[in-house]
Amino acid sequence: MAFWIGALIVAGFALVLWQAHAWLHLMLFAAWIGAGYALGLIGWQVAAMLSVVLVPLLVLALHPVRRVLLTAPLRNVFRKIMPRMSPTEQAAIDAGTVWWDAELFAGKPDWRRLLATPAPSLTGEEQRFLDVETEKLCDLANDWESTAVWQDMPPAAWAYARDKGFLGMIIPKAYGGLGFSAYAHSQVIQKLSTRCSAAAVSVMVPNSLGPAELLLHYGTDAQKDHYLPRLARGTEIPCFALTSPYAGSDAASITDTGIVCRGMWQGRETLGFRVTWNKRYITLAPIATVLGLAFRVRDPDGLLGGETDLGITCALIPHDHPGVQIGRRHWPLNAVFQNGPTSGEDVFVPIDMVIGGRAQVGGGWRMLMECLAAGRAISLPSSNVGMAKLAVGGVSAYAAIRRQFNVPIGMFEGVQEPLARMAGHLYAIDATRRLAASALDQGEKPSVVSAIAKYHVTERARLIVNDGMDLIGGKGICMGPGNFLARAYQQIPIAITVEGANIMTRTLIIFGQGAIRCHPYILTLLRSAEEPGGAGLARFDRALFGYFAFLLRNAARALAFATPAGVLIPTPSGAAPELALYYRRATRLSTALALASDVSMATLGGTLKRRETVTGRLGDILSQLFILSAVLKRFEDEGRPAVDLPFVHWAARDALARADTALREVIANHPSRFAAIALRLLVRPFGGRFSAPDDRAAAAVAQLVQSHGPARDRLLAGSWTPRMEVDSIAATHVAFELYPAVAAIEARLRPAIRAGRIARLPQNFRALGTWAAEVQAQGLIDGGEREAITRFAEHADIAIQVDDFPSDFGLAEGLRQLDSSKPGALAEAAE
Known part of the structure; x- marks a missing residue:
């Protein structure tokens, strides 16, 4: 029995x-x-x-019976507990596409699909542009001169950027642009960010959310023909004005209003709007020649023949249009890119200035959501990976050459721990950037993936830069042209804040959009619940019972996969065998995420979107699974280089541990105790947890990032090439290149040092030349080796120095250089 x-x-x-x-x-x-x-x-x-x-x-x-007895009553209950979506929420949900995030959210990821995704690559033209033009622009712009001298990208750099087409990378060649791929766009921004944030921002804004992108997707032929060639040449500088003082993260509630009316334009009466706006935080606004403007249209007189409130509309307005006010500048944390307010009072804007013309009046929110879905995947992920590479490259080189207690500081375990975090996080966020950009090049507009990339890349870049500042110590906190990291440290909060503050991105967008867009049944349930008639009831019926079956399937899978060592979880074919454990654990966590999401939606209903601690943690699980997927995919794309495995293992274990922690916190803090108990029994019946990277993994990563070789080269690939003839800030990197020869000489001389024949290598680099001369005099090294030691000493000494200034920071000298021929000039300047 x-x-x-x-x-x-x-x-x-x-x-x-x-x-x-x-x-x-x-x-x-x-x-x-x-x-x-x-x-x-x-x-x-x-x-x-x-x-x-x-x-x-x-x-x-029996479906007809089921609909009458069960579905109809359940639909009434569903309507009461699930709030209706507003038009703005609907537009946000509809924006973009779902991609690999949907596989992870559904609880049964098809790893073969991910591994079959083409690796990102550059065309010959794109690679040449990266190697030549982008390298040259990096030579022309640096963080110190941009922030301390020009308060902007230097004029020569601006001229070069315009002339070489940097401002029109996304514009097709037919309009005079470069027509670059999303990955090429990402690579350019990344490289610029390893050198100068002002250059990166000045280039990325015209190529992300702004007039060019909106025109490409929605503009009329006349608008494209007029503006795109000018934008590509840089004769027009664009900005896009969205954020208002009373509508920041809640951009859909902007109060800037345009009233439909008739007015005179170019000598004739035409239909248009009287627009009043007050915008702030608008990048490039102080120098823009064309203003993209988002405002809410109202038509009280019915001149457009529709509703009174027509919704958000986007227009393209010349900066010298009557009534347009370009304000002064904001000063965002020494990033010194052009940023400022703009306003207008009862400005008449003809309807032809609406992007897409009359047909797109009221379509602005959808435009913005769709373009943001793509833009978030490039601009900030690329710039922050660039800053992270700047930090890791400089700090690891510094740790390898800087000596204390007669050994390089990178040999101390206390230094290796943060250095490993820096390198491990960089491997993960660069993999995430690459995977997100490759999705765009395949025609996807993954809104959830782009939000994941924006949020987690910027957050981990913050961790990387903070660790870097700790490691270089006093050199990092003293400003000057020789400080390679301080400006990145100052500017990190900007990336955390813009394109959707990270708190909002985590708690509302990643899970909020992911739960609806990626779920196989939820969106259909929401829409069919409001559909009248039998067809709507039938669709709701199929979705509802599909949802129940889906929930039960994931409950069964979660229980089966919770077995010790995950013995029932299949290993994906074609994946690197040394990483099979990570694929299995990711599958288990994906199933747990799907189950936890469904249980949370079923028990909390419409109140879930206000439970931001729950949605934030569920979003964290999805995000970490995507980051892990990117790490595994990168290893495959790069040909499974065994030497890179310390980076891969550290990044994979870190992502798994973070996802596992988020899952445990969901269960421990779930508002529904029934849900918490059910999840604990199904997902974690045996307890346990996924461990973060241990000390051995950290030591292996720290050693690898301080060692010359292909692994370090791949980690820092795409960075600006530091050269002494361009900037003495390159001294750290030059010394690092020279150090292996010095270390080899030191190792060979170690018996003589122990025997007391010669002194140990001096910690003071300025004494190293004298030491080398003495050792050569004893015949222990030759002239070439002495020269290698001397060159290393010269560059290493420059690398560890800290800039200093006159006691008044040159104020008196600056005042003396004023034109004293003007009466009162000195007194005026002093005031």
């Missing part, structure tokens, strides 16, 4: 995993009862009692 009951449980479990139709469950149970009775395992009384269970199964199997 026990065997017979066990067979039913196993067979039923299999049908649940298969998400089998109700008819199959009905047939299974009926056959089990009949066979049990025929074999004498159960009597007719028991068979009759068990047959009662067939009735609800029959109701579930």
Whole structure:
């Protein structure tokens, strides 16, 4: 009898995993009862009692009956507990596409699909532009001169950027642009960010959310023909004005308003708007020649023949248009890129200035959401990976050459721990950037993926730069042209704030959009719940019971996958065998995420979107699974280089541990105790946790990032090439290149040092030349080796020095250089 009951449980479990139709469950149970009775395992009384269970199964199997008895009442309940989506929420949900995030969210990722995704690559033209033009622009602009001298990208750099087409990378060649891929765009911004943030921002803004992108997707032919060639040449500088003082993260509630009216334009009466706006934080606004403007259109007189409130509209307005006010400048944390306010009072804007013309009046929110879905995946991820490479490259080189207690500081475990975090996080965020950009090049507009990339790349870049500042110590906190990291440290909060503050991105966008867009049934449930008639009820019925089957399937999978060592989790074919454990654990966490999300939605209903601690942590699980996917994919894309495995293992274990921590916090703090208990029993019946990278993993990463070789080269690939003839800030990197030869000489001389024949290598680099001369005099090194030591000493000494200035920071000298021929000039300047 026990065997017979066990067979039913196993067979039923299999049908649940298969998400089998109700008819199959009905047939299974009926056959089990009949066979049990025929074999004498159960009597007719028991068979009759068990047959009662067939009735609800029959109701579930007969769709017309199910709709009347179950679906219609459940739809009424659903309508009460789930709030209706506003038009702005609907536009945000509809924006972009779903991609690999949907696989992770559904709980059953097809790893073959990810591994089959083409690796990102550059064309020959794009690679040449990166190697030549981008390198040259890096030579022309640096953080110190931009912030301390020009308060902007230097004029020579601006002229070069315009002349070489940097401002029109996304514009097709037919309009005079470069027509670059998303990955090429990302690579250029990344490289500029390893050198000068002002250059990176000045280039990335015209190529991200702004007039060029909006025109390409929605503009009329006349608008494209007029503006795109000018934008590509840099004769027009664009900005896009969205954020208002009273509508920051809640951009859909902007108060800037345009009233539909008739007015005179170019000598004739035309339809248009009287627009009043007050915008701030608008990048490039102080120097823009064309202003992209988002405002809400109202038509109280019905001149457009529609509703009174027509919604958000985007227009393109010349900066010298009557009534346009370009304000002064904001000063965002020494980033010194052009940024400032703009305003206008009752400015008449003809309807032809609406991007896309009259047909796009009221379509602005959809435009913005769709373009943001792509833009977030490039601009800030690329610039922050660039800053992270600047930090890791400079700090690891500094740690390798800087000596204390007569050894390089990079040999100390206390230094290796943060250095490993820096390198491990960089490997992960660069992999994330690459995967997100490759999705765009395949025609996707993954809104959730772009939000993940924006949020987590900027957050980890903050961790990287903070660790870097700790490691270089006093050199990092003293400003000057020789400080390679301080400006990045100052500017990191900017990336955290713009394109959607990270708190909002984490708690609202990643899970909020992901739960609806990526789920196979939720969006259909929300839409069909409001549809009238039998067709709407039928769609709701299919979605609702599909949802129940989906939930049960993931519950069964979660319980099965919770077995010790995950023995029931399949290993994806074609994946690197040394990383198979990570694929299995990711599959387990993906199933747990799908189950936790469904249980949370079922128990919390419409209140879930206000439970931001829950949605934030569920979003963290999804995000870490995407980062892990990017890490595994990068290893495959780069040909499975075994030497890179310390980076891969550290990044993979870190992502798994973070996802596991978020899952445990969801369960421990879930508002529904029923949900918490159910999740704990199904997802973590045996307890345990995924461990973060241990000390051995950290030591291996720290050693690798301080060692010359292909692994370090791949980690820092795409950075500006530091050269002494361009900037003495390159001294750290030159000394690092020379150090292996010095270390080899030191190792060879170690017996002589121990024997007391010669002194140990001096810690003072300025004494190293004298030491080398003395050692050569004893015949222990030759002239070439002495020259290598001397060159290393010269550059290493420059690398560790800290800039200093006059006690008044040159104020008196600056005042003396004023034109004293002007009466009162000195006194005026002093005031």
